[in-house]
Amino acid sequence: MFSLFGVPAPLLFGQLLLGLINGGFYAMLSLGLAVIFGMLNIINFAHGAVFMMGAFVAWMLLNYLGINYWFALLLAPLIVGAFGFVLEKTIISRLYKLDHLYGLLLTFGLALVLEGLFRNGYGSSGMPYQIPAVLSGAVNLGFMFLPIYRGWVIVAALVVCIATWMLIEKTKLGSLLRAATENPALVQAFGVNVPRLVTLTFAGGVALAAFAGVLAAPIYSVNPNMGSNFINTVFAVVVIGGMGSIFGAIVSGFGLGVIEGLTKVFYPQASDTVIFVVMVLVLLTRPAGLFGKAT
């Protein structure tokens, strides 16, 4: 077996792969956070909890209704998105006139409620979710074995991220969305139902997190803490990338996942903290974030 930089190639590529997978989750989650923040001016602290809900809904669909992975991939985001729709209509929409910090506090409370409820129902040890038959197994790439499911996650994450980016940058709906982010009053004056747009944005961001949750279910065990483990890191990713840019969220998500993976190879003790160290460096040099505009 050959080696690179004094590290066996399979180890290096294996961690790189894990890094890309984590990066895909960071990208999908920070993307949703950025879209929601743009429209609602709220940091959705419950984003990790809805990610976890996505995984749980997939698990429930399989175990209670016998609905397989592929339908879950479609249904779970719809169900959780509908939940987000109701949430925005009933609770979150009451916050727009208040200080932004209240949005953070409220969604933090929501995250606690959701996590607590699932922990009551299912314990915190976690439950396995089988990889669908088509995607199990691995292929030999010559320099490493690639588990097919992991490859699929990276591809799916990339596709979803790019599709979201296209939707926002290239379509009519996206241009309305961007206009409403800039100046909601003016867009409303043109006859666009801005509150409906806001609700849909929230539901969409939440559905994106749920989709990521379904993708994550077979990799990590389905457990109530899976969201909060991720979300704190995702906040650092968001600070690094800057909230202003969709593209920035995607690039910094994947990039930081890779950096984390490489750190696992070369200096494993720091792998949990490296993203936060990067955040400190970014704050020192570019306080607005790599892709953000100065505020």
Add this chain to the structure above:
Amino acid sequence: MRGQRNTQIIAFLILIALVIAAPGMLYPVFVMKVLCFALFASAFNLLIGYVGLLSFGHAAFFGLGAYATAWTAKNWGLTPEIAILLGGVSGAALGTVFGWLAIRRQGLYFAMITLALAQMVYFFCVEAPFTGGEDGIQQVPRGKLFGVFSLANDMSIYWLVAVIFLAGFFLLNRVVHSPFGQVLKAIRENEPRATSLGYRTDSYKLIAFILSTFIAGIAGGTKSLVFGIATLTDVHWSMSGEVVLMTLLGGLGTIFGPVMGALVVTTMENYLAPFGAWVTVTQGLIFIACVLAFRRGIIGEIGAKLKLAL
């Protein structure tokens, strides 16, 4: 104004009387827990209530203070007052660095940065050898105050905790009502305007941040001596959330709110402890209720009813 002052003085006297009488009516260790959290929440409230900075990572300072006190008391055999002071200094040292980094951004970003930095401290504490990992630092000796008075008895350490709490509480109250505190409030209300009046708002924010983290460290250190243990729970993000909850429930920007919040939340956790994750659910529901319907908090509502600033 004079009437205002008198009611404040009366409220303080009632608080002191309660602190003195409490161990006679309640289990002293429970009261000490409340006092430690009340001090922690008051320190947190200095930032959110009077500067408008939401630090979502205050557990880092509380937890580091707990570790510093526990470690020095156990391994160096320091007397409790020095160990607790070192806890405060550690909190303040970390607070200086984190504050300096975090005040580069405002509002929600400030909250996210403090949260992320605290998460870094958490991961650091999981790995670092001196924290004892999952076990934490256990069997921390309470030691002898000034090397003379043994604190092994719950009632003896109670008086130390009471003095620390009251001293910290009065210090914070003094700061809030000083000219320095007026500038902090000006920053909260309108930062650009404070800048235009010639105040270096970043320096004011940083000093407030350091002071708050110092007291958070003291609170953590005191707690570790009372319970003889410092663990990862003290630095976990849920601890940061808990102090936010206490302050929000008691009343943001009120003097007595954090104390009331600490009392209610600690009592609730005590009674709900056998029901596992329902504690988390209840905490979340309180958050939601406070934000939607009850933003002034308990003390804030009472104050509004009585037309007093408590």
